[in-house]
Amino acid sequence: MRVEVDRDRCEGNAVCVGIAPDLFDLDDDDYAVVKQDPVAPDQEDLAEQAINECPRAALLRKD
Numbered sequence: 001m002r003v004e005v006d007r008d009r010c011e012g013n014a015v016c017v018g019i020a021p022d023l024f025d026l027d028d029d030d031y032a033v034v035k036q037d038p039v040a041p042d043q044e045d046l047a048e049q050a051i052n053e054c055p056r057a058a059l060l061r062k063d
Contacts, residue, residue, distance in 0.1 A: 001039045002062040003047050005032045009058035016054060020046035032058065 003023070012030030016023070023043055027033050039047045051059040 004060045006058045009056045016050035019050045
């Protein structure tokens with residue numbers, strides 16, 4: 001599983017970082033970035049949670 005960040009939608013709320021700090025971080029412009037590509041199998045549930053809880057729907061699942 002892969003996750004992409006839509007930088008046009010991301011506001012840097014860091015909800016994803018709070019849910020999965022091993023998967024997501026904020027860059028110098030406060031946009032979310034994915035730290036694992038592809039996402040490790042044991043982290044996929046957290047990635048799904050972050051995708052579902054992103055307030056701007058800026059995280060996109062790519063299979």
